[in-house]
Amino acid sequence: MAASERQAVDLARASRQRVEVLPLRTETRQVFVNADGTLTSETSALPERVRRGADWADVDTTLRFSADGTVRPVATPLNLSFSGGGTSPLATIGEGARSVVTTWPTTLPKPVLDGNTATYASGCPVST
Structure with missing residues (x-):
């Protein structure tokens, strides 16, 4: 990875390998300088990574309990949470x-998490 396109060109030529131009990275795109100085853009239709402060993290929809008791995916482009049980909203998504917000008419039990699925004993499975 390089901090600028000029630096990526120099690194790619010296190493004879492609080098990513980090400032051009987005949730759906990576740009590389090839050893011959040409550029390659790899673009996806869906987000593959998300910002975490100054860093990037791969999208990870695995659900975990948060410190506040809600259930959240590890890393997704939108803020997403599910009820950790009780009377909190069943699901909230936003940016x-x-x-x-989606609510549930009764008190929810604590869900059982399995990968990207939260299952409530009442039979209400929720997946990311």
């Missing part, structure tokens, strides 16, 4: 100040 920034905007969100959508």
Whole structure:
């Protein structure tokens, strides 16, 4: 990885391997300088990585209990949470100040987590 396109060109030519231009990385795109100086853009239709502060993390929909008791995926592009049980909203999804909340008419038990699925004893499976 290189901090600039110029640095990536120099590194790619010296190493004879392609080098990623890190400032051009997005959730759906990576740009590389090839050993011959040409550029290659790899773009996906869906996000493959998300920002975590100054770093990037691969999208990971594995569900975990958070410190506040809610259930959240490890790394997804949108803020997503599920009820950890009780009367909290069944699901909340949002970005920034905007969100959508789904409620459940009764008290929910603590879910059992299995990968990207949370199953509530009432028979309400939720998957990311």
